[in-house]
Amino acid sequence: MTSLPFNSKMFSSGNPSIDSDGKTLYFASNMPGSIGGTDIWKVTINNDGTYGNPENLGNKINTVENENFPFIADNNVLYFSSNGLTGFGGFDIFSVDLNKNGMPNNLGKPVNTEKNDFAFSYNKETNIAFLSSNRSGKDHIYSAVPICKMEILTVVKNAKTKTTLSDARVVILDAMGATLDTQMSNAKGEVSYLVDCNKAYSVKFFKDGFVSKTIPVAKTNEAKVTIEASIEPIEVVVTETEIILKPIYFEFNKSNITSQGAAELDKLVYVMSQNDKLIIFAKSHTDSRGTDEYNLKLSERRAEATVQYIVSKGISADRISGKGFGESEPKVNCTADCTFAEHAINRRSEFLIIKK
CATH class of the missing domain: 2.60.40.10 (Immunoglobulins)
Structure with missing residues (x-):
């Protein structure tokens, strides 16, 4: 056993803790240069096993009272006890992230009490911490599981x-x-x-x-x-006969509600939630591609999907109904020579006001 070079009979140094790299030793001491009774210090361990000059961790951590029992965790978080920082009474356990040069944080209850709580250590692999405390009237060792x-x-x-x-x-x-x-x-x-x-x-x-x-x-x-x-702000036009939203378009040959459609239908939900006397009839349409029979069935599925979405948002089912009209009421009457954009415009839903 070899005494470290900064030890002295003139003061005390103890409770050492070495970081995961084995390059820095943290300890408590009342050596000259201390701010209070005992302070937390650190010293560099050189590659050849010699030591540098001890360095006080400063007044962010040390107070005019006592700081002791340092423990440096693998993630470079320093735990220590203090009766000078604001706490519950006696010694409390604090942590400080040395990577961020932050301020100490009180670990709070149930780790700290109105008694003395000290000598905290933490094993990251087992996720178990140990500490000492006289909360029962005598010094005992306690285990704790940290809550992230x-x-x-x-x-x-x-x-x-x-x-x-x-x-x-x-x-x-x-x-x-x-x-x-x-x-x-x-x-x-x-x-x-x-x-x-x-x-x-x-x-x-x-x-x-x-x-x-x-x-x-x-x-x-x-x-x-x-x-x-x-x-999104609600931007709808409400006339005597219709609630006009941005077009509720459907993808080709599909009846599911798109994210764009959902955003518009949410606006209808809001308007209906603000006026419980509104009863809406949803008309669903397809483009002209496909047979009349197929398009009618597809529009029925689209009308059903629209109604189900509104009801799923909390609107009573007796306030919203729908029907598919297939390709019988095109917005753009372009028949076989429709452009891609014109077909998209015809795949839509409309919302008529039945009762106000």
């Missing part, structure tokens, strides 16, 4: 003007669709949620006069995920 937390920051914007939107209702849901929290966006259009890492979420955005939107959040262990939600 992440921030989901959402920014709500007007898709047309690109300006941020305040007072938008933002709802976060878990993977099963259960609502976890609801907040209103601030003046910057922001809402922040603190959630568990490595879990899937979805975030829904609502604001009067805008189409609602849902954005999934994939599993990740990133510390922060930022989501920019651009929501």
